[in-house]
Amino acid sequence: MQCWLCQWLLVKLVPLYKHIADLSGKSDPVLPVPAITVISGGNHAGNNLAIQEIMILPVGACSFEEAMQIGAETYHHLKCIIAEKSGSSGCNVGEDGGFAPNVSSFTKGLDLVKEAIDRAGYNGRIKLALDIAATQFCIGKKYDLDFKAPNKSGQNFKTGEEMIEMYTQLCADYPIVSIEQPFDKDDWEHTKLFSDLRLCQVVGDDLLMSNPKRIERAIHESTCNALLLKINQIGTVTEAIEVVKQANEAHWGVIVSHRSGETEDSFIADLAVGLATRQFKAGAPCRGERLAKYNQLLRIEEELGNQATYAGENWR
Template sequence: MDVAASEFYSDKDKTYDLNFKEENNDGSQKISGESLKDVYKSFVSEYPIVSVEDPFDQDDWTHYAKLTEEIGEQVQIVGDDLLVTNPTRVAKAIKEKTCNALLLKVNQIGSVTESIEAVKMSKRAGWGVMTSHRSGETEDTFIADLAVGLATGQIKTGAPCRSERLAKYNQLLRIEEELGDAAVYAGAKFRAPVEPY
């Protein structure tokens, strides 16, 4: 579940507006980070949710940490806007136990080297890593190769309905075919498919 909570967070009053898309928004659906945390907890108890991405604003480290502490054993709490694939922010999140998974977007940090460092740090901390596409993607298949090469166990590239997405899934199939019996499906171990670096 990709919440993208930074999109409906108000820095002015430190609330999350659940009615932010409504044209005649009267502000009656604004809730605190604590209340939003409780909403996620109720979802997780009622539905088979395994992953929550960007549950809070990119600078709401406190509520990220609280949610991770309370449901992080059973649910992957993914930092995208929070971490921006930045090793400095990843180190802070590891230290503060703010989340338990990295959304890997190479063009957020700008280099493959820094991306690999962020992945290594994440895996050493026991985190999951999800390799991700970006909006406006092309048919380039690099992230499929990167996901396999770094053994992230997860890839986020959208529904298989457009050519730029299908290209990545097709590349994963080609890699599996080339690996033959050496190919391993992460399955339920998707959060930690191999030993950390």
Template sequence: MDPTLQSQIDQAMIDLDKTEKKAELGANAILAVSIAACKAGAAEKEVPLYRHIADLFGKASPMLPVPAFTVISGGKHAGNNLAIQEIMILPTGASRFVEALQMGTETYHHLKAVITEKYGTHDCNVGESGGFAPNVSSFREALDLVKEAIRRAGYTDKIKIALDVAATNFCIGTRYDLDFKSPQKSGQNFLSAEDMVELYRELCTDFPIVSIEDPFDKEDWEHIKRFSSTGICQVVGDDFLMSNSKRIERAILEYACNALLLKINQVGTVTEVIEVVKQAKEAHWGVVTSHRCGETIDSFIADLAVGLSVGQIKAGAPCRGERLEKYIQLLRIEEELGDQAVYCGEDWKQ
């Protein structure tokens, strides 16, 4: 088949699979072929991969996304007692991607020094995505560390904070167990959904938090709608949406959140990825192109983020080769674009 005809190739695999959830061939296998075809299509046209993706998307002006660097890991990604999965920093005040990478990297290393001073070098181990995993006792304690690192790096007004709560992991019934990783404490620190709403309000007031991912259980539509309606911050759906077009459609109709976490293996083909991004953008949502656990050094999502002109990319800490390769590819793209390179910066929500 002609590798430039991405939609035809993807449809051929879907037709061959014949199941609703790609259960016959497997979504991972289909995605691998779809990505390979996309790369081959770019090679056939003799254009960079991000240009080819932009053509498939129908947008002629690629943009460099704001990176969401993981700096503290918790939840199921780390061996500490922190319930939330990740604390990230967004260099929205940078003028170029190369500056954003510098700001994120410097803050990351200042954070290592802050953690070492307070807890010792043994708490500087990193989690799955490269974020530090100090054994902090609360959300606020972890956020204080990040705020201090940003201050020391000199970027107080240029770096914002994002949370990946992954609340489904510690939701028990209708309550949230903030001590779920500490068997000796579990059950003593439960919060209701209403308590969680108030907690998020307080944290967004006291810290420069601009985005919260999966703040409630993935089936708690009531409270995620209520929280989104406050307009306090960007509310991102990951487990809540699963990059599923039907769930995205419902969320749009019910004003349940205002940003999509895009995990391409939850979708299955490049063509379907493009369609769900169009769906999100038509609703004026933000889009966060995301890595996964068990990443390789493949940098496809970097080209994808630029080609689709999404405002944010989440690829882990500025640490570990499989995470860094995405950021390095974005540096290459910015250098190649030269004067035509546009960094989303303050327009990161697009």
């Protein structure tokens, strides 16, 4: 945080999240539902899984503290399950702290997470989310789900229509409530076709780039229904507040997100509470740069006491 901002907050004698709430016109701070990374793939891990993240959302918790307990317990049950099935080497973690078992199919990864939720005793209290990050394996107008497999014989290419069919089946078979970047950053057509099915929250990451002009187009064309807010994409806090207002006016979901190569700076935790975004993404309950954000949210909830509101089932 810059020195002038520290001095300004000291003059105002308010916490950072409260100052952000004042700037954005929000009256009631809300503790967000964490989208906790449990399995990593894509360019964030050394396995053969094409998608970048499988996440759990503890929407059935009564507080942020309980949400983190549910998330951490499920995460560690998953570690035990992976070790049982593929040995301790499968418990290596990716860049965001999610485990990187050597699975190649979406369903195998989701089945592991489903088993961990069951073993932890949290069935019905956790929903699932996927970050496909499809831009990284889009070749031409097709998607190569085997782009990481060594010595592959015959690439597993899917058209946009086939990807929609796959997502539709996944949403039917698993409690998936959110899919991030399901298509290439410039594949507006298939993103809209999938979003029109209203099967889950469809999150624009590379598609939107936290850019007000791209967000405006997506709102006008009904391309997706949620914004992934990466503050270093848009550049300033003022601009971040404006794009969140854009998303709110369109009745979109908003997820404040970490980035790859994170530090222990916890500013985005205060940002999520101050803007009342209700969704927050900071990786796994593992590694200091991820835990710093979650710990700050725990401190904020403790400070708010009886005034603390956890988004929970109202995560959108």
